[in-house]
Amino acid sequence: MKKKLSIVDIANQLNVSKTTISFILNGRAKEKRISEELVERVMKYVKEVGYKPNSLAKSLRTGKSNTIGLMVEDISNPFFASIARLIEDRAYKNGYKIIYCSTDNDTHKTQELITMFRDRHVDGYIMAPPEGIEEDIIALLKDGMPVVMFDRHLPMVNTDYVEIDNLFSTYNATRHLIDQGYKNIAFVTFASEQTQMKSRVQGYKDALGASNLKQNILEVVFNQNEDLIIEPITDFLTKNKKLDAVLFGTNHIGTCGLKVISAMELSIPKDLAVISFDDYDVFKLHSPPVTAIAQPVEEIADNVITVLLNKLNARMEAQRPQSITLKTDLKIRKSSLKIK
Incomplete structure (x- = not known):
């Protein structure tokens, strides 16, 4: 060699x-x-x-590697992939390279990835964090490393984050179904204690409570094996024949839900109206097109990288962390409209 x-x-x-x-x-x-x-x-x-x-040797001499670590739940997910691409473009124009990785919402894996980023002397961190890594992030912050979270935040960690108004988003979507005349509305989501998922469940509950309607919630354990997501959704819809509408808490569980509805030969929206969180091409091209809660992807990415670059360039350790909350847009399509 x-x-x-x-x-x-x-x-x-x-x-x-x-x-x-x-x-x-x-x-x-x-x-x-x-x-x-x-x-x-x-x-x-x-x-x-x-x-x-040698980039590592250079970073030791200069104190900068001009790299940023980006940690997301799943880089193949259209939502995270779109944001990552936009962040990469902005970072590159400002002299930084991005190193991507997927955490799979796994605490231990995330801790190992943080160690890997430390070894590579990245200048800053962008992450959609899983639970259980609070101490690891606090340690980064104590070492002067800027950390910007997005999609969700960790309440015990005082750092910058950018997210959307999850509670209002599901409240608004559920309210739309109620206004269309649906009364037996289910919420199907992943079981999670993450801030964004808890807020989405609460928004659904608040909308039903305001109209004195019964809650029907299914929380599915996240799994890489799609069959293990489809199976409980199938059981749930089979046992709850009176349901007339369903709101899916993420795009991943939404696509799994559409497969179940198709396999059960249910007609949308005649038999079951459908709304999903996170809009993307599959929902637009579906027959009928699926109503979706669209996140402002470009605005999220722009805010995330702007906050981090400001931290990196100014090194303003004394600056108070920012919490930025953005609005979503309910894209109403045929899947949620009552057939008259």
């Missing part, structure tokens, strides 16, 4: 001190009054041998 060239190798080959080589490669030649002739000779040699600086 070919040995990777170091600054010492270049210095020895050109008979120049490694400190001088380092100043030249870090753009400090003028500051250190190094001759243009020597700079030209060094840069010519570096180009000839194809020398690539």
